[in-house]
Amino acid sequence: MKLFSASVFLSMIAATSAQQGEYFNEIMIRDDAVHNSLFQSPLPHTYIDADDLPDSFSWGNVDGKSYLTKSLNQHIPQYCGSCWAHGALSSFADRIKIARKAQGDDINLSIQFILNCGTEAAGSCHGGYHTATYQFIQDTGYVPYDTCTPYLACSAESTDGFCGKIDTSCSALNTCKTCDTFGGMGGKCTEIDFFPNATVAEYGIVDYDSNDKEGVSHKIMSEIYSRGPVAATINAEPIVKYTGGIFTDENYSEQTNHIVSITGWGTDKESGTKFWIVRNSWGQYWGEMGYMRLEMGKNLLGIEGEIAWVVPGTYTNHNFACYEDGSNCVSHDTYVDPSNDLVAMKRRLTNDKKKNGNMRG
Template identity: 55%
Template sequence: FFFAMSLITPVFLLVLCLGATATYRSEFRPVAGHFEKGLVSSALPHTYTDFSALPQAWDWRSVNGTTYTTRTLNQHIPQYCGSCWAHGALSALADRIKIARKARGNDITLAIQYILNCGTEAAGSCHGGDHLAVYDFITQTGFVPFESCQLYAACSAESKEGTCKYGNYECSPINTCKTCSTFKDNGGVCNAIEIFPNATVKEFGRVHGAKHMKAEIFHRGPIACGINANKILDYKGGLVDVPDAGREIDHIVSVTGWGYDADAGKQYWIVRNSWGEYWGEMGYIRVVMGDNQLGLEADCAWAVPGSWTEVNFPCTEDGTNCQKGNRTQ
């Protein structure tokens, strides 16, 4: 599968996701013949937005008392994995599904591990990847399973960290959706599930610049954005205002809204990281808006959900004998 890299940067960058105790390094993977792309069939929000009418603050975590964001994740357990690009992209997509469902029912969370298992060539691995390529990969394959199909293992096929060297993370039916019937000593086996709950992507693309980002977030939901992680490794709270800091992207996050700091007299981005809730402000960070600080406004990706499973495809407990179900939007 082919994936697009940003025209904003002069080289093709494969983003390396940094952890709070990691040594800074950037990982590049030049890939000839890949250009900016997307799948756009409807009007982009910035073309119909009255920017003067946008609110001073907008936070999808609480809109009229309703939470439209999904949970904060930690990419670094059970061992380190540079999968921020997949976390940022799928967290934003899951948020948008929740918005489309009007926060009805249980949250739908998506299988990041499936992207690591099957999207290595197209999108990335534990050694880095690209947020837009996640959406491209989903449109190419036609789906992303729900998280209950593949729990996050923080592994990809080439990773030798921790437990990764003992497992099989190559793309296969069982590494797409699976369940295990009982203990191996009792004759149990793990089976691939043929028919499983999943979600799709209808449109995707890139957005950059504060005004266009605000329009996209306000009208359609959170987005996945690149950021320079150097100045946030030790972040413990407060407003990040570092106009002289580097803007080279080495990490991916999701932006869920914006706010206004009356003391500073500045708007800021509300950013969800994938380092767990022990970090920052319960896993979030606030970055001053409008000057592309930390490179946050340079390279963002969005996706419009297509369909998602609302009524399951019932299978027996061991994952066999699945019956065809219904998928509704």
């Protein structure tokens, strides 16, 4: 894993963007980034055997129900190299939805807040990193829901499009606000001091060993199955024109420049090829309704080399009736790690093995 300072990275951006046909590098890793927080929860691969995992599993279809939050598009209202925040926060929100058993309205987290206030720590429209996003949220103490601060595709240093004409500085108003009626009728925008938010309890990166790719796949599948989708780096150049099917081409670089999330895996019935189910942030017009399938176990396009996971802390589950200024409107639930109930986990594994038709005799 390469580490770059902000100044070195910006010079790399200039060099990269000058080369026609090359995908823009959206990954920036700070020299002082902490890729694994202090955590106490056991890692899922330590209590889930590889042979117990089903051949196919997707959080997008668990007994006919989706536990995934909405698909995202980092390219609107204009291009912004914020894939790192999209991949990190969508998998984070998915894990909250899983913990809530897909009950109630989806909780979606504010990517724009990360761009407004996490430019130096997590990243900007010119790149960032998934674990740095989790570190920033943990250090800050929260990330608001996206109804506080919708995505604008701008960060403080960006002058692209309309970015130079809007305020994306880090402030209370740009953390959470509401605007009452039209300005010409006396309305104004007001900061909300008490707002729905989520916190990060733990986060980390799955250990990668190029000499044990089967073991790496086991670690990733166990993490996804047990706790939910993960964020992953990928070489985006070969998939810009992806239109469907299982990507199996081994002739491309494992050097990465983009971040996505992995929501599950599958096995092709005809060829027996195992694949990751990858969710991108390019909209549902791309690929297979915003997703792609990528062969598992070979680190194709660098997909398995930098897998980030997050354990949610608290998240706002219910807001009490409140005034326009946001008073008295937050209550929290605490995330319950699945590793705390291994009996239930084993029961899920047994049931899924039966459903997949590969129960051992």
